[in-house]
Amino acid sequence: MEVAQKMMRDSGFHGTSMRDIAAAMNMEAASLYNHISGKEEILKSTCFGLAEKFQSGIDEVNDIYFNAVEKLQMAVKSHVQLLTENLDASFVFIHEWRNLNEPYRAEFVHLRDKYENAFRVILQNGEDEGLFKEVDYKFAVLTILSSMNWVVEWYKPDGGMTPVQIAEKLTDFILSGLKK
Amino acid sequence: MEVAQKMMRDSGFHGTSMRDIAAAMNMEAASLYNHISGKEEILKSTCFGLAEKFQSGIDEVNDIYFNAVEKLQMAVKSHVQLLTENLDASFVFIHEWRNLNEPYRAEFVHLRDKYENAFRVILQNGEDEGLFKEVDYKFAVLTILSSMNWVVEWYKPDGGMTPVQIAEKLTDFILSGLKK
DNA sequence: CCTACCGATCGGTAGG
């Protein structure tokens, strides 16, 4: 799976053939079918496996923390850590889920909506607690998720920032913006 | 080109065949080659055409406006307007440029870096003018661009928000964040 | 703009 995810990160789902994957593992393509049922299984297990991890992360945050600022901080941290710990898989998760066939594609979108909704609830809590401005939640959540997900585009494990530092900078940006 | 861009938005570059495009135009695949040199030309003209429009937009903003806050506002507005006016093309531009072959892929990345740099200069101006906090510019620019680009994922022309309203909300978010 | 076709490659299977 890891080999396949890395190749799909570089070349996309359609741009990576079963023969490519097999060659990278010093096998013939036919041999792969003793381990997986088909090419789509790679995509399915990558997308749904990560979706579950992300959801578990935010569920845990909502169980443990009470203050909306804290919840947002920890939710961002959980998300960024999962992304950086599963870089290739996350890239595939973010970019290639569209290649899932129905009904899996619809199911994936459903899980995504559920995750977005958990963030929305945090923002609403924040407003109720008087900590956050009144904002368009749907819009704000999409903006937050996009800035988090973009991390997979440029993050390098040996770069200057740790996942925790990235999460902190992101949270600062989300909470306070650029203006002095 | 518009038909091809729309199909590639739905199915990706590799997921859209010349036969698919031809069928949507009531032609045979072979006939397409009287109009374009090959499949990659669709991707090239989409990606480089938009890259030039985005760059012109920010160059104009930098020529006309002086205050960094104004520049940022107008740069976001220009970006969002171009995105929403060319939704299918923008989607391909953002998601499918990786399928460009060299040397075009490298050239595209170069144009992208140039565009990012123009945003970075605006943020530096803002700090010099005492309007913006001291921040990690590279990080801030990537966050801003990601939140702008994500608009293509959910924007619907007949939805509740105009491009200008989206640009305003985004600018507010970028400048002031969520916290009260 | 079409018919007819090319070589290459795809995901996957049979059978061992």
Next chain:
DNA sequence: CCTACCGATCGGTAGG
């Protein structure tokens, strides 16, 4: 885990 192979489809060309 392999050899051998299937039908389908791909981007693209020749020639009209």
